[in-house]
Amino acid sequence: MNLSPKNKKHFECSDIEKYVQQYVDNMLDEEKKRLFEEHIEYCLPCDKKVEFEKKFKEVVRLKVKEELPPEVVHQKLKSILKNL
Numbered sequence: 819m820n821l822s823p824k825n826k827k828h829f830e831c832s833d834i835e836k837y838v839q840q841y842v843d844n845m846l847d848e849e850k851k852r853l854f855e856e857h858i859e860y861c862l863p864c865d866k867k868v869e870f871e872k873k874f875k876e877v878v879r880l881k882v883k884e885e886l887p888p889e890v891v892h893q894k895l896k897s898i899l900k901n902l
């Protein structure tokens with residue numbers, strides 16, 4: 819049995835940290851995505867982190883698309899943080 823880190827079958831919090839950007843960008847391969855989702859199923863802090871990254875990304879996207887003024891963006895980010 820190969821226990822090298824490359825082949826481990828569970829994600830830890832540090833892995834979530836490492837992959838969260840790729841996850842929200844939908845860039846993870848099937849295996850990593852599965853492990854990622856498995857971890858956030860039971861790890862609340864990581865789940866929150868992912869939730870935040872998703873919302874953050876959403877705001878950034880809106881900002882680019884609708885050219886929101888900085889104060890509106892700031893407001894939105896603030897409300898996201900408040901709801902975590």
Ligand SMILES: [Zn+2]
Pocket residue numbers: 830831832834857861862863864
């Ligand atoms: Zn975690």
